[in-house]
Amino acid sequence: MRWAALVGGTGSNLRALIAAGSPIALVVSHRPGVGALDIADGAGIPHIVLDPRQHSGRAAYDAALLDVLREADIEALVLAGFLRILTAPVVRAYAGRAVNVHPSLLPAFQGLHAVRQALDYGVRVTGVTVHIVDEGLDSGPIIFQEALMVHPDDNEETLSERIHAIEHRLLPEAVRLLDQQHLSIIGRQVYIREE
Numbered sequence: 001m002r003w004a005a006l007v008g009g010t011g012s013n014l015r016a017l018i019a020a021g022s023p024i025a026l027v028v029s030h031r032p033g034v035g036a037l038d039i040a041d042g043a044g045i046p047h048i049v050l051d052p053r054q055h056s057g058r059a060a061y062d063a064a065l066l067d068v069l070r071e072a073d074i075e076a077l078v079l080a081g082f083l084r085i086l087t088a089p090v091v092r093a094y095a096g097r098a099v100n101v102h103p104s105l106l107p108a109f110q111g112l113h114a115v116r117q118a119l120d121y122g123v124r125v126t127g128v129t130v131h132i133v134d135e136g137l138d139s140g141p142i143i144f145q146e147a148l149m150v151h152p153d154d155n156e157e158t159l160s161e162r163i164h165a166i167e168h169r170l171l172p173e174a175v176r177l178l179d180q181q182h183l184s185i186i187g188r189q190v191y192i193r194e195e
């Protein structure tokens, strides 16, 4: 399948996807000047910035996004640092073919700054979730979760570093499974078939 990576940050997950051989045909960033765009550039992957400030609202933004994706014949989406909730037209166009990575054990600590939220709460265990994208906030069916211990002396930077290492393993694997049609989604359950 032809995948688009939707990004907006440093791009470490994009780098991991590229290194794992994920078939990323297009990179779309909601932010200009981010590291993810440099990584796409270095890998020779077409990339585009869709800046929300240049669109009149979420519906207009997502209409432009859909145009870009259709123009490039994109069949599946991987969200890696794309800090926007997709509206129904995009979610429906890619139903069951869009995955997101989130730095917590969902449904705990949805939304922005999940690592900081976990530290502020004082949890002893947090983790990573890779899930199918639906119309909610970090709410779709879960493909993978992996836990890690929070160390007493952790700060946002040290904990994020260990979380990223897990993300870089789980996200390319989820993309591979979806790409090779090894996932079935029934309600909230995701079944993995490896034959």
Ligand code: GRF
Pocket: 008, 009, 010, 011, 012, 013, 014, 036, 080, 081, 082, 101, 102, 103, 164, 167
């Ligand atoms: C990751 O921590 C991911 O879980 C969250 O955004 C961050 C993106 O990091 N959705 P990067 O740009 O891939 O380094």
